[in-house]
Amino acid sequence: MGQEPTTSRVRVLFVSDHFGHAGGVIHGATRYFLSVLPRLSGLDVELSVAFLREAHPEAARLRDMGVQPVFFGRAKWNPVTVWDVWRMVRRERIDVIHAAGMKGILTARLAGRLAGVPVIAHLHDYMPVPSMLARPLRWTSGMAAHTLAVSGEVASFAKETLAIDPNRTEVLANGMVIDEIEKTPEEAGVAFRERVGLPADAKVIGIIGRLVPVKGHDALLRAMPGVLAKEPSARLLIVGDGPERKSLEERAQGLGLNGYVFFAGQVTDVYAAIKAMDLCAMPSLSEGLPYALLEAMAMGKPVVASAVGGLAETLVHCENGVLVRPNDAQALTKALISVMTDKLLADTIVKGARAAVVTFDITHHIDRLVTIYLALAAGEPVPARVDEVTNSAAVSCDDVTHTAKAQPIETP
Secondary structure (H helix, E strand, C coil): CCCCCCCCCEEEEEEECCCCCHHHCCCHHHHHHHHHHHHHCECCEEEEEEECCCCCCCHHHHHHCCCCCEECCCCCCCCHHHHHHHHHHHHHCCCEEEEECHHHHHHHHHHHHHHCCCEEEEECCCCCCCHHHHHHHHHCHHHCCEEEECCHHHHHHHHHCCCCCHHHEEECCCCECHHHHHCCCHHHHHHHHHHHCCCCCCEEEEEECCCCHHHCHHHHHHHHHHHHHHCCCEEEEEECCCCCHHHHHHHHHHCCCCCCEEEEECCCCHHHHHHCCCEEEECCCCCCCCHHHHHHHHCCCCEEEECCHHHHHHCCECCCEEEECCCCHHHHHHHHHHHHHCHHHHHHHHHHHHHHHHHHEHHHHHHHHHHHHHHHHCCCCCCCCCCCCCCCCCCCHHHCCCCCCCCCECCC
């Protein structure tokens, strides 16, 4: 350890690249910060929070919840961030650094080594890493005392791409505030529909996520004409913003979907947006473990998703969701129609999802983080975790009609 703790609580510095994207756009990590960081403050933790990049307007919500983040305001590749973090570690007498984001992890590893403080690397996805960043991440992989991955696929990425020791890696899924989700009234969904112009009687397929190619919006747009041929009341609600918005709007127009696709942009009332949906689509090309998946499951919205990453690890086909091959618009069309028209299938996966999602309650996530912090601060090994074994549904796939298959739906 770099210094002896001065309080009975462990002093933790949480470090990440940035709070959100330019223009006030948020992403999954933003929602993690807002859900987890305020709940870490207190308990056995004295928390400090820092971001390497510039301030973000959504950070005001974090301040309202009692967490005062520091923004270093450095350029993307500025190595001075190592010095920034090291100084904060020394000034705040930090016991453990918890780092997220690739540049945040690299910076924290180097600063932690200089300060003699253990570092936790927290991986939320398995997006391609530029070689100029991948190489130093591999070189410094041994500088992290522990690594967290949101899914098994992300853990495999950590081993194969970033050379992280699997013996010091554990899968820790994102936690969510189930009680807050369950309190969301139906009226919130009705009001959201009115706000964006959705017909009250529409069958709404919703997608939540940043408008970038990896989220699979294009495949979903290509699926919509086939869906509308069977379900004329269907409408597509796209929640989120990003660099692909203009091209997606043009794509929708080119497919003749004017009046059938609604771009809501970035919203802060995500729960209301999910309430406005009849089903949730997640046609991602790769994915860690998105909050929107767990929230839709908790709200009783059937999910149709690509069989990739954390989506495939969380969903059991025809039991708590429906899985399709990624970037297969025809299979996506078939799956969406099946869920919209087959009440037995929809009811089955909703029941299974609500049973499965209980294990993702945020209290489990917070408790595990605190356990890891305390062990590392004391110079002890991280204790093994004993997970609960749960069944995802009470009804088997054999009892489901139309799409009852053991494998993801794909084009014949």
